[in-house]
Amino acid sequence: MHSTLLIFLDGVGIGQPDPSSNPFFKYHFKFLNDIFGKPPSLKNQYLSANGNYLFPTDPLLGVEGLPQSGTGQTSIFCGVNAPQIAGRHFGPFPHSTTIQTLKEKNIFHEFRKRKLKSTFVNAYPKVFFDYIKSGKTRLSTTTLSCNLSNIPLHKTEDVRKGKALTAEITAERWVKKLNYKLPIIKPETAARRLLRIASQNHFTAYEYFLTDHLGHWRHKEEMEHILDVLDRFLFSLMTNIDRKKTTLVICSDHGNLEDLSVKIHTMNPALTITAGKYAKELSESIKDLTQIKPAIMKLY
Numbered sequence: 001m002h003s004t005l006l007i008f009l010d011g012v013g014i015g016q017p018d019p020s021s022n023p024f025f026k027y028h029f030k031f032l033n034d035i036f037g038k039p040p041s042l043k044n045q046y047l048s049a050n051g052n053y054l055f056p057t058d059p060l061l062g063v064e065g066l067p068q069s070g071t072g073q074t075s076i077f078c079g080v081n082a083p084q085i086a087g088r089h090f091g092p093f094p095h096s097t098t099i100q101t102l103k104e105k106n107i108f109h110e111f112r113k114r115k116l117k118s119t120f121v122n123a124y125p126k127v128f129f130d131y132i133k134s135g136k137t138r139l140s141t142t143t144l145s146c147n148l149s150n151i152p153l154h155k156t157e158d159v160r161k162g163k164a165l166t167a168e169i170t171a172e173r174w175v176k177k178l179n180y181k182l183p184i185i186k187p188e189t190a191a192r193r194l195l196r197i198a199s200q201n202h203f204t205a206y207e208y209f210l211t212d213h214l215g216h217w218r219h220k221e222e223m224e225h226i227l228d229v230l231d232r233f234l235f236s237l238m239t240n241i242d243r244k245k246t247t248l249v250i251c252s253d254h255g256n257l258e259d260l261s262v263k264i265h266t267m268n269p270a271l272t273i274t275a276g277k278y279a280k281e282l283s284e285s286i287k288d289l290t291q292i293k294p295a296i297m298k299l300y
């Protein structure tokens with residue numbers, strides 16, 4: 001069975017090689033420096049080494065304005081030009097004009113229609129399910145997609161059983177901020193867990209959003225720790241992936257983190273990395289956000 005593992009990173013673009021504003025040039029990232037020899041910059045947007053590919057992906061999609069998460073993520077997970085449908089870049093939640101698209105075209109639903117196994121690995125805490133039960137509907141693109149297509153979301157017990165991951169990789173924030181009694185795991189352990197889950201499914205997705213939060217200048221005091229966890233997680237995924245059976249796609253919806261001189265999103269190209277079995281094919285067919293889903297579906 002061929003497996004695709006998609007890691008969605010919110011708000012990571014390719015920016016200027018300036019250590020004062022771009023954390024990828026300020027800190028040493030193993031998943032960039034050790035794998036590709038250097039981090040990407042606007043002058044070096046295409047990097048490849050040992051079957052790993054890093055390349056820019058257009059988040060603007062011919063629509064004016066700063067790209068946003070609602071339309072960007074809908075474009076990724078549904079393979080449509082969501083800002084064009086909505087008439088503008090919109091976020092952080094999906095735009096009302098794209099709800100039907102989310103229901104019918106989201107990638108989890110697409111795999112299920114083809115009788116293939118897919119899973120959305122993120123778990124959500126009880127407060128999130130209480131929020132939905134209270135009738136509130138402002139959900140992210142992924143959670144709304146799953147809800148609309150009756151795909152159950154993972155809960156705390158799934159994290160305990162090793163079937164899911166918290167959105168911040170290690171469960172540290174769940175333990176410290178939400179008072180859950182969960183083991184805090186190493187990023188490398190989380191990566192191994194994710195690779196095991198991916199090997200049991202045709203398609204597995206994991207969503208990580210702290211990158212966008214850092215870009216909006218939130219959690220600044222925890223910046224180095226958060227980035228270290230993410231780096232170890234991604235490096236571990238890229239170095240332990242079964243290259244004969246699995247394809248890894250790391251992608252983002254718009255720039256933000258790569259330019260900390262501003263608190264808002266950027267016009268920079270979004271970062272995409274592919275590794276594993278069909279890494280080269282994907283690197284050749286993905287030019288903008290709308291092409292990620294079709295490029296993955298073509299592998300099945």
Ligand SMILES: [Zn+2]
Nearest residue numbers: 011069212256
């Ligand atoms: Zn944002």
